Amino acid sequence: MGVEPGRVHFSWISSAESTKFVEVVKQVTEAVRQLGPNENFVKKELKVA
Amino acid sequence: MTCIKIDKQLWAQGLAAAEAQYRLFGPVKQGALYQFDALAAGQTPDLDGPNTRTSARAVVYPQSEVLFEYSLDSRDPEAHVLKETPAPAPRAALAVRPCDAYSFVLVRRNFEAPDVKDVYWLRNYAATVFVGLACDRPCSTCFCTSAGCGPYHEEGLDVLLVDEENHYLAKTITDKGAAFLQTAGWRTPADPEAEARIAQRRSAAEARVVSTVPTDRLAQIPQLELYAANFWQDVAFACINCGTCTYLCPTCWCFDIQDETRGNQGIRLRNWDSCMFPLFTLHGSGHNPRGQKVQRVRQRFMHKLKYYVDKYGDGIQCVGCGRCVQYCPVNIDIRRVCELMNGYGQNAACKVA
Amino acid sequence: MGAYTDKIREIAGRLLKDCQVEMVIGFRKGSMPMMNEPCFVTRADAVDQLVWDGSCGINLANYLTGRTEARIGVVAKGCDSRNIVTHIIENKIKREQLTIIGVPCTGMIDKRRLKNLAPGEVLAVEEDGERVVVRGDGFETVHQRREVLQANCAVCHHRNPVIHDELVGDPVSEQTEVDRYADVRAIEGLSAKEKWDYFEALLAPCLRCYACRNACPLCYCPTCFVDEAMPQWVGKSQNPVDVRTFHFLRAYHCAGRCTDCGSCERACPVGINMRLFTKKLEKDAYEMWGWEAGLSLEQRPPLDTYRPEDPEPFIK
Ligand code: SF4
Ligand code: SF4
Ligand code: SF4
Ligand code: SF4
Numbered sequence: 001m002g003v004e005p006g007r008v009h010f011s012w013i014s015s016a017e018s019t020k021f022v023e024v025v026k027q028v029t030e031a032v033r034q035l036g037p038n039e040n041f042v043k044k045e046l047k048v049a
Numbered sequence: 050m051t052c053i054k055i056d057k058q059l060w061a062q063g064l065a066a067a068e069a070q071y072r073l074f075g076p077v078k079q080g081a082l083y084q085f086d087a088l089a090a091g092q093t094p095d096l097d098g099p100n101t102r103t104s105a106r107a108v109v110y111p112q113s114e115v116l117f118e119y120s121l122d123s124r125d126p127e128a129h130v131l132k133e134t135p136a137p138a139p140r141a142a143l144a145v146r147p148c149d150a151y152s153f154v155l156v157r158r159n160f161e162a163p164d165v166k167d168v169y170w171l172r173n174y175a176a177t178v179f180v181g182l183a184c185d186r187p188c189s190t191c192f193c194t195s196a197g198c199g200p201y202h203e204e205g206l207d208v209l210l211v212d213e214e215n216h217y218l219a220k221t222i223t224d225k226g227a228a229f230l231q232t233a234g235w236r237t238p239a240d241p242e243a244e245a246r247i248a249q250r251r252s253a254a255e256a257r258v259v260s261t262v263p264t265d266r267l268a269q270i271p272q273l274e275l276y277a278a279n280f281w282q283d284v285a286f287a288c289i290n291c292g293t294c295t296y297l298c299p300t301c302w303c304f305d306i307q308d309e310t311r312g313n314q315g316i317r318l319r320n321w322d323s324c325m326f327p328l329f330t331l332h333g334s335g336h337n338p339r340g341q342k343v344q345r346v347r348q349r350f351m352h353k354l355k356y357y358v359d360k361y362g363d364g365i366q367c368v369g370c371g372r373c374v375q376y377c378p379v380n381i382d383i384r385r386v387c388e389l390m391n392g393y394g395q396n397a398a399c400k401v402a
Numbered sequence: 403m404g405a406y407t408d409k410i411r412e413i414a415g416r417l418l419k420d421c422q423v424e425m426v427i428g429f430r431k432g433s434m435p436m437m438n439e440p441c442f443v444t445r446a447d448a449v450d451q452l453v454w455d456g457s458c459g460i461n462l463a464n465y466l467t468g469r470t471e472a473r474i475g476v477v478a479k480g481c482d483s484r485n486i487v488t489h490i491i492e493n494k495i496k497r498e499q500l501t502i503i504g505v506p507c508t509g510m511i512d513k514r515r516l517k518n519l520a521p522g523e524v525l526a527v528e529e530d531g532e533r534v535v536v537r538g539d540g541f542e543t544v545h546q547r548r549e550v551l552q553a554n555c556a557v558c559h560h561r562n563p564v565i566h567d568e569l570v571g572d573p574v575s576e577q578t579e580v581d582r583y584a585d586v587r588a589i590e591g592l593s594a595k596e597k598w599d600y601f602e603a604l605l606a607p608c609l610r611c612y613a614c615r616n617a618c619p620l621c622y623c624p625t626c627f628v629d630e631a632m633p634q635w636v637g638k639s640q641n642p643v644d645v646r647t648f649h650f651l652r653a654y655h656c657a658g659r660c661t662d663c664g665s666c667e668r669a670c671p672v673g674i675n676m677r678l679f680t681k682k683l684e685k686d687a688y689e690m691w692g693w694e695a696g697l698s699l700e701q702r703p704p705l706d707t708y709r710p711e712d713p714e715p716f717i718k
Contacts (some may be wrong), residue, residue, distance in 0.1 A: 011717060041647075043309075102671065286441055286442055287460075288466065291617070369405050374433070376671040
């Protein structure tokens with residue numbers, strides 16, 4: 001539907017896997033930062049019609 | 050009343066001249082649909098189609114309209130002050146069908162009541178000049194002639210255009226209309242027989258409207274009897290309570306007010322609403338006096354064909370455009386319901402399975 | 403088609419006369435060409451209202467939601483029967499309440515297509531086997547039925563009712579050769595930006611009348627998320643973000659449940675093909691879990707079961 005691949009991530013992380021959690025968070029933030037802000041779902045103008 | 054002749058060669062040119070002073074609206078083809086919409090610069094309205102899917106209602110009464118703007122920023126000296134949006138510049142609704150134009154006459158009774166005035170509707174209405182196009186090819190679903198107007202009806206219009214092959218005859222109805230024609234630079238008077246020809250075409254077009262609704266008994270049947278009539282379950286069964294009929298209808302006027310904020314800035318808008326939606330009557334307590342579909346369907350028809358009739362004593366709140374008949378996804382036909390209501394208690398026409 | 407109508411009347415009359423059902427839900431002839439009206443009949447002498455032809459595209463499962471009558475007869479084509487199965491699985495109606503009058507279906511006529519093809523206003527449409535005759539003021543055109551079917555019917559794989567107590571005719575052959583997902587694949591091939599723009603244009607005329615949602619048997623929530631007022635999730639104006647939010651979320655709520663009956667698309671007053679959203683999810687359900695909604699009363703839908711072999715390549 002037009003959301004860039006890489007904006008949404010899924011991962012299984014157990015509560016015991018703290019290092020994996022840190023890794024994944026780093027990866028995700030990096031990937032999303034590269035895509036830039038998601039403007040698509042921001043209402044561009046308050047004004048309508 | 051004067052008649053102007055507009056050579057079709059001068060049509061686009063005149064509109065271009067009018068554009069300098071008026072924002073233009075008219076029928077445009079979007080995909081497979083004819084819609085009534087704002088025209089882009091230099092665009093001419095498309096007059097070849099049937100009546101537009103959405104009515105001209107939105108020119109005066111848009112589906113979403115910003116009424117106020119406000120700021121919630123405490124550093125702003127005007128924080129929390131509701132500031133009215135500016136009034137619209139003059140606009141022209143081109144090639145409005147006479148039925149749609151007449152709908153504004155009906156709707157105005159609601160928005161300009163003796164005690165309450167809806168300033169937003171009224172200022173949009175006042176800013177608009179209605180340039181009608183007489184209708185020579187009514188659809189099989191049109192029943193305007195029995196709904197208080199007709200294919201050449203002039204009430205609600207400022208100018209009536211009549212298509213005569215190579216030119217339009219423009220019958221000036223109001224000063225507002227005359228001013229618009231002036232601005233467009235159309236000044237050639239029509240020949241003296243023009244009015245007679247219009248009258249002739251009018252009768253011919255009226256004869257082509259084959260569909261009718263009976264309304265003669267609506268006023269005399271007691272409200273509560275109609276309300277309690279035995280046909281409502283049957284009428285309402287198929288209805289899915291979408292708002293199609295009410296959103297396409299030129300005479301529906303209900304709205305809902307919403308605030309939307311983003312950060313510290315906000316707007317107050319009004320959106321069309323519909324008696325077909327359960328939310329329409331939901332109370333803050335959670336109680337819903339029209340919680341069932343049959344109650345909502347009954348409300349729509351009772352409002353248009355009974356309450357309005359009783360309140361204003363000038364016919365039904367319907368101009369016979371046939372949109373709801375054509376686009377109701379489950380074929381609930383106001384003509385049939387009107388027949389059931391009008392014939393109530395009189396004959397066995399109220400077929401209930 | 404006349405034979406189906408006769409048979410439906412006969413069965414409905416018998417069920418009502420023998421008090422096997424309290425009501426029969428079916429279609430009656432509409433006041434417009436290609437528009438039949440869902441209706442109910444409670445007396446055997448009123449069954450002559452009932453009709454069947456290629457304009458019965460509204461999904462009648464939608465009219466069963468929450469009905470309390472102990473015995474209901476319902477006319478059901480292939481897709482309706484699959485939505486009835488879904489309704490039963492989701493506890494919206496009980497199997498024991500229903501007497502299903504199955505209709506082997508040859509597809510519904512695409513009213514918009516025919517109207518667009520016609521040189522003038524369509525005043526009458528007649529079906530005569532494979533031929534569809536369209537009449538209007540001063541014209542008459544003949545089409546092949548399979549050329550004027552609704553897009554979903556043209557690729558339908560389950561035209562015969564999957565459950566039924568009565569059947570109004572011999573089963574029809576299923577269309578096994580058709581390519582079901584050409585339209586979805588075309589969109590899948592676009593870039594993210596192109597997809598966004600495509601859907602922006604697709605939804606531009608949307609009025610938010612919600613006919614698509616309300617015509618859908620799956621959309622039975624007492625209060626839809628777009629109508630929720632406390633808290634309010636979605637803005638109510640014509641802002642495109644709100645319009646899109648409605649469509650995207652509604653589609654997701656139909657994942658693994660949609661039977662591609664086409665009621666939503668058929669109902670839309672401005673001709674939007676919002677079915678593309680649900681169809682993508684229908685395709686995913688089919689390709690990932692081999693699931694087609696409403697085929698069996700025994701099997702649980704993929705979204706409420708876990709199987710170790712569920713595909714999960716998207717999880718890192
Ligand atoms: S009720 Fe129907 S026919 Fe009457 S004005 Fe409204 S849309 Fe047109
Ligand atoms: S368009 Fe038809 S189905 Fe939709 S609310 Fe109106 S009457 Fe009911
Ligand atoms: S989707 Fe299949 S069963 Fe449903 S109406 Fe179309 S052809 Fe018939
Ligand atoms: S039926 Fe059409 S116009 Fe109405 S909400 Fe659905 S897509 Fe929008």
